[in-house]
Amino acid sequence: MRAVVTVIGKDTVGILTKVSGICTEYNANVIEVTQSVLQDMFAMIMLVDISKLNKDFTELVTRMTGLGEELGLQIHTMHEEIFESMHRI
Amino acid sequence: MINVHDILETIRMIQDECLDIRTITMGISLLDCIDSDIDKACDKVYDKITRCAQNLVRVGEDIEKEYGIPIINKRLSVTPIAIVSAACNASPVKFALTMEKAAKTCGVNLIGGYSALVQKGFSAGDERLIESIPEALASTSCVCSSVNVGSTKTGINLDACKIMGRIVKKSAELTVDNQCFGAAKLVVFCNAVEDNPFMAGAFHGVGEPDCIINVGVSGPGVVRSVLRKYPDADITGISDVIKKTSYKITRVGQLVGVTASERLGVPFGIVDLSLAPTPAVGDSVAHILEEIGLERCGACGTTAALALLNDAVKKGGVMACSRIGGLSGAFIPVSEDAGMIEAAECGALSIEKLEAMTAVCSVGLDMICIPGDTTDDVISAIIADEAAIGMVNGKTTAVRVIPAIGMKEGDVLDWGGLFGKGPVMRVNTYSPAKFISRGGQIPAPLHSLKN
Numbered sequence: 001m002r003a004v005v006t007v008i009g010k011d012t013v014g015i016l017t018k019v020s021g022i023c024t025e026y027n028a029n030v031i032e033v034t035q036s037v038l039q040d041m042f043a044m045i046m047l048v049d050i051s052k053l054n055k056d057f058t059e060l061v062t063r064m065t066g067l068g069e070e071l072g073l074q075i076h077t078m079h080e081e082i083f084e085s086m087h088r089i
Numbered sequence: 090m091i092n093v094h095d096i097l098e099t100i101r102m103i104q105d106e107c108l109d110i111r112t113i114t115m116g117i118s119l120l121d122c123i124d125s126d127i128d129k130a131c132d133k134v135y136d137k138i139t140r141c142a143q144n145l146v147r148v149g150e151d152i153e154k155e156y157g158i159p160i161i162n163k164r165l166s167v168t169p170i171a172i173v174s175a176a177c178n179a180s181p182v183k184f185a186l187t188m189e190k191a192a193k194t195c196g197v198n199l200i201g202g203y204s205a206l207v208q209k210g211f212s213a214g215d216e217r218l219i220e221s222i223p224e225a226l227a228s229t230s231c232v233c234s235s236v237n238v239g240s241t242k243t244g245i246n247l248d249a250c251k252i253m254g255r256i257v258k259k260s261a262e263l264t265v266d267n268q269c270f271g272a273a274k275l276v277v278f279c280n281a282v283e284d285n286p287f288m289a290g291a292f293h294g295v296g297e298p299d300c301i302i303n304v305g306v307s308g309p310g311v312v313r314s315v316l317r318k319y320p321d322a323d324i325t326g327i328s329d330v331i332k333k334t335s336y337k338i339t340r341v342g343q344l345v346g347v348t349a350s351e352r353l354g355v356p357f358g359i360v361d362l363s364l365a366p367t368p369a370v371g372d373s374v375a376h377i378l379e380e381i382g383l384e385r386c387g388a389c390g391t392t393a394a395l396a397l398l399n400d401a402v403k404k405g406g407v408m409a410c411s412r413i414g415g416l417s418g419a420f421i422p423v424s425e426d427a428g429m430i431e432a433a434e435c436g437a438l439s440i441e442k443l444e445a446m447t448a449v450c451s452v453g454l455d456m457i458c459i460p461g462d463t464t465d466d467v468i469s470a471i472i473a474d475e476a477a478i479g480m481v482n483g484k485t486t487a488v489r490v491i492p493a494i495g496m497k498e499g500d501v502l503d504w505g506g507l508f509g510k511g512p513v514m515r516v517n518t519y520s521p522a523k524f525i526s527r528g529g530q531i532p533a534p535l536h537s538l539k540n
Binding site for chain 2: 006034061080084087
């Protein structure tokens, strides 16, 4: 089971550290990261393994959303199935 | 890895273009709750509903969070109460109160099934239930009612049309202090479907399993945004774009339905492929039609554009899910669609045009406010006209008009939320009284004889 974490917003110091910090806290293994900074907009997509989470996935979602609000960024944490079903036949 | 473009597209659809799952509706059979003692029957109904649906809202909210897709409504539909209450020799309003109580316990926002199926005549409980509809709707907030008065197979029960004109009006009168809201929860159908997840017309048909999960998708905003990227495409191109978008929207419905059904341990029924608008900005079917190239919804060309939209939505959705059902098509409820409201307010959209539109899309004259002094006969005749369109075209049609008691053309009824607000629209007032008072059954059309 994997989830996709996307972070979009104004670039600031330490975004990656904070997001991956939460992943560590919940025992979510980061598999892949794509990141780009266009002008001062930061966009990151992170694929994480959620099969060995130590808490409920919904708690991770809430925590990430909370971090987004704190940093003034949009952080979406979504189960990868939604992307697969929508974009794969 | 899933590609970046796809991920961002999904997020944009949800965040900026109002993509959502409109409803997860659990259908529950109440056939095993029938009892000649109404109190015993109501107890059984309450127990069954709360037992089957106890986890519905929680599971819905979990799925919402995990997939990041809003699921706007969690709802219930039950076996038509006319059947369940037939054995009790008492007013079925008690069943409505029980449904309301059960719905509140489960945390759902609407429950449908205070219904009767009288397309060919009235059986024991039918007339009693129909007569009790205004009181039932006035004394509850989340109970929805529907009556099927015709079908392609049986023709139209004109006696039922006549009664329903009066019942619609009375439902509005009894709730005049609440913006005539009673009538907004009452639908009169022709060719009603048994697995419809959308309110107010949802009920759980007798041919359905004991308990089932049906899903209604939405996404007019997504379709409109995609069309905006193709300003110069010809109409075939437009159809293709809508198909592709509909596929994606419906896939999400399928995923949510399958997941909900697994977690609730209840079989998955159908996905209803519908473009259901909301009054929110950017979630309007009328705006799609305008994006296709009409100055205003209601202009000449609206029917053709809607026919194309309706067809393309189905073609795209068909491949995206395992089973399709419900109403499946574009909805055109006036008060629930920002673009329809604007079009009605500026005079571009009339009831007559809406009637033509109902011949080519799902449902019918939906959420339309009419002057409070409209006679019962005129409402009955509106119902008969719509039923005739449904009967002849072999499709579902419905009437949900709200007589705005004490108001006239141009005034506004405002319910807020998903029900929206609607300007009172002009109705042709020439009398159909003699036609309606003839009563009887309009025979089924020749093409119903398919065997």
